Amino acid sequence: MASPLPTFSHVQQAAKILEGIAYRTPVLRSPFLDDRCGGTVFLKCENLQRTGAFKFRGAYHALVRKETTAPFHQVVTVSSGNHAQGLALASQLLGYSAHIVMPEPVNVFKRIRVEELGATVTVRPTRQDAQEFAQELVWRQRGLFIHPYNDVDVIAGQGTATWELLQAEPTLDAIVAPVGGGGLFSGACLAAHGVNPAIKVYGCEPARALDVRQSLQHGYVVQPDSADTIAEGLRTSLGECTFGILRDHIEEIFVVEEEEIVAAMRVAFERLHLVLEPSGAVALAPILRGESVLANKRVGVILSGGNISLPDFFSLSNQFSQTI
Amino acid sequence: MASPLPTFSHVQQAAKILEGIAYRTPVLRSPFLDDRCGGTVFLKCENLQRTGAFKFRGAYHALVRKETTAPFHQVVTVSSGNHAQGLALASQLLGYSAHIVMPEPVNVFKRIRVEELGATVTVRPTRQDAQEFAQELVWRQRGLFIHPYNDVDVIAGQGTATWELLQAEPTLDAIVAPVGGGGLFSGACLAAHGVNPAIKVYGCEPARALDVRQSLQHGYVVQPDSADTIAEGLRTSLGECTFGILRDHIEEIFVVEEEEIVAAMRVAFERLHLVLEPSGAVALAPILRGESVLANKRVGVILSGGNISLPDFFSLSNQFSQTI
Numbered sequence: 001m002a003s004p005l006p007t008f009s010h011v012q013q014a015a016k017i018l019e020g021i022a023y024r025t026p027v028l029r030s031p032f033l034d035d036r037c038g039g040t041v042f043l044k045c046e047n048l049q050r051t052g053a054f055k056f057r058g059a060y061h062a063l064v065r066k067e068t069t070a071p072f073h074q075v076v077t078v079s080s081g082n083h084a085q086g087l088a089l090a091s092q093l094l095g096y097s098a099h100i101v102m103p104e105p106v107n108v109f110k111r112i113r114v115e116e117l118g119a120t121v122t123v124r125p126t127r128q129d130a131q132e133f134a135q136e137l138v139w140r141q142r143g144l145f146i147h148p149y150n151d152v153d154v155i156a157g158q159g160t161a162t163w164e165l166l167q168a169e170p171t172l173d174a175i176v177a178p179v180g181g182g183g184l185f186s187g188a189c190l191a192a193h194g195v196n197p198a199i200k201v202y203g204c205e206p207a208r209a210l211d212v213r214q215s216l217q218h219g220y221v222v223q224p225d226s227a228d229t230i231a232e233g234l235r236t237s238l239g240e241c242t243f244g245i246l247r248d249h250i251e252e253i254f255v256v257e258e259e260e261i262v263a264a265m266r267v268a269f270e271r272l273h274l275v276l277e278p279s280g281a282v283a284l285a286p287i288l289r290g291e292s293v294l295a296n297k298r299v300g301v302i303l304s305g306g307n308i309s310l311p312d313f314f315s316l317s318n319q320f321s322q323t324i
Numbered sequence: 325m326a327s328p329l330p331t332f333s334h335v336q337q338a339a340k341i342l343e344g345i346a347y348r349t350p351v352l353r354s355p356f357l358d359d360r361c362g363g364t365v366f367l368k369c370e371n372l373q374r375t376g377a378f379k380f381r382g383a384y385h386a387l388v389r390k391e392t393t394a395p396f397h398q399v400v401t402v403s404s405g406n407h408a409q410g411l412a413l414a415s416q417l418l419g420y421s422a423h424i425v426m427p428e429p430v431n432v433f434k435r436i437r438v439e440e441l442g443a444t445v446t447v448r449p450t451r452q453d454a455q456e457f458a459q460e461l462v463w464r465q466r467g468l469f470i471h472p473y474n475d476v477d478v479i480a481g482q483g484t485a486t487w488e489l490l491q492a493e494p495t496l497d498a499i500v501a502p503v504g505g506g507g508l509f510s511g512a513c514l515a516a517h518g519v520n521p522a523i524k525v526y527g528c529e530p531a532r533a534l535d536v537r538q539s540l541q542h543g544y545v546v547q548p549d550s551a552d553t554i555a556e557g558l559r560t561s562l563g564e565c566t567f568g569i570l571r572d573h574i575e576e577i578f579v580v581e582e583e584e585i586v587a588a589m590r591v592a593f594e595r596l597h598l599v600l601e602p603s604g605a606v607a608l609a610p611i612l613r614g615e616s617v618l619a620n621k622r623v624g625v626i627l628s629g630g631n632i633s634l635p636d637f638f639s640l641s642n643q644f645s646q647t648i
Contacts, residue, residue, distance in 0.1 A: 048596075275597040
């Protein structure tokens with residue numbers, strides 16, 4: 001039986017649990033972006049969240065919700081990205097050991113941060129292997145598995161980013177956020193439409209990982225064909241839970257080219273003085289190209305994460321320097 | 325006759341004038357920095373201020389204070405740095421034309437931003453030439469000159485950064501801030517000691533521009549010998565006004581090596597997800613090396629600015645990559 005979908009009240013409860021634990025990240029303004037957008041832009045800076053991404057919200061909230069359900073030996077997940085760091089910190093704060101199973105290719109910068117937070121890391125060659133290994137940990141060693149996005153408590157936790165944004169700016173007309181597995185995005189939908197059903201929630205997806213648009217067209221979850229986008233956080237497919245929410249709430253998908261992602265990272269660096277990783281910059285792209293539906297609107301943009309090493313940032317910037 | 329020095333109440337009045345105009349920049353935390361410091365660190369992010377640096381505060385406040393004193397044709401200053409941008413924006417917002425005289429070497433990145441804000445830019449080969457040209461503008465064309473730091477209203481405006489920090493965190497034991505011309509720093513002294521005379525205010529100065537330490541030792545304003553530090557904002561000497569305040573309030577100068585500045589920029593990038601220019605990162609260096617006087621203290625750090633182009637950031641990072 002499928003779990004019931006989370007609701008707005010679930011997001012509000014998550015906000016109470018996260019109060020004083022997750023950072024209330026700043027909402028920044030930029031006249032340059034207002035000009036490019038033709039509207040008024042409010043940037044919710046989740047790159048300034050603990051562990052450098054919104055993921056900490058969902059991980060901590062889910063762990064608090066689940067820790068009393070059954071005894072467990074350690075916290076387990078499959079993630080080579082920001083969920084790994086978020087869950088490692090959540091486990092550390094709540095006094096549990098965490099075991100993070102990472103499928104290749106592993107981002108060494110992120111792996112080091114996970115290990116700094118005291119988590120055990122096991123690397124497996126494929127996602128399939130990683131999932132099997134994690135299942136072993138859950139079954140044989142009484143692990144508590146926290147899914148990166150297809151989990152009602154994770155989704156409710158991620159929704160608190162948008163909920164905070166709307167508390168700071170209650171009269172937004174639109175929210176623009178990246179969609180990968182859909183945890184952040186479906187949380188954004190619940191928060192936005194809980195506050196005001198008229199708010200339009202736009203998803204941003206790399207042209208090289210168009211599974212969300214395809215899933216919406218087909219009416220079921222489609223696996224990405226290739227997903228070799230530089231926005232590594234957006235390579236995953238939706239889950240049943242996130243798809244269920246997204247389908248009912250999403251206004252439109254903005255498709256974003258790789259060049260636009262790097263251009264957005266550059267603008268964030270030079271104009272906003274913020275470091276964004278590719279996934280974290282995707283939602284800036286529709287602003288920079290002046291998407292016509294955003295003109296004259298009050299637009300909230302979720303900058304979802306900033307975990308990128310300096311050499312990787314340089315390398316991406318050089319790689320795309322000819323094309324921008 | 326010298327102007328009377330500004331006071332804490334002058335800073336508080338400036339805060340009222342700047343309310344809703346300057347951004348109330350966020351105060352961020354970092355467990356990594358707490359660990360390196362051995363204390364508790366609060367980062368006042370003036371790189372996220374309008375025009376990317378605290379300078380907008382003083383420029384706007386000074387212009388508001390002086391605009392009614394006598395009729396003038398345009399606003400004038402000598403600056404190739406962040407004061408130029410701050411004053412250009414302040415002039416634009418208040419409806420005046422601005423003429424910025426820049427001595428060589430000109431930072432093209434900053435010059436472009438100044439021009440984007442509608443200011444006229446004139447470049448002169450030396451600081452002496454630039455000052456003479458600006459004086460011509462003031463005398464012959466009724467210009468209103470706003471000094472980058474040696475001005476009571478500018479100092480009071482810059483003090484609002486520290487005043488906001490202390491409103492957010494009233495129980496700080498210490499403030500660490502960069503010292504160049506001393507506008508930010510003397511404002512920080514007034515704000516800190518207005519709130520609590522026991523707060524220790526530490527200045528940070530590049531080893532390659534040690535004129536502040538020398539000025540304190542000699543008891544008068546010393547011109548820097550060479551000042552070829554990468555922290556271009558800290559190459560200037562103190563003014564009589566900033567020296568007068570600083571001398572009475574400063575606890576100690578932390579001397580910072582060039583390598584430490586670049587290391588601090590890297591840490592800000594990879595750990596804080598913030599872009600800092602060299603001057604803006606100087607105050608992080610004593611935290612990173614664990615200055616013993618800061619151990620077990622609650623320390624406010626002013627990150628003063630983030631105006632650096634991506635190529636310049638790369639180039640500095642590469643230049644110092646062997647040594648860190």
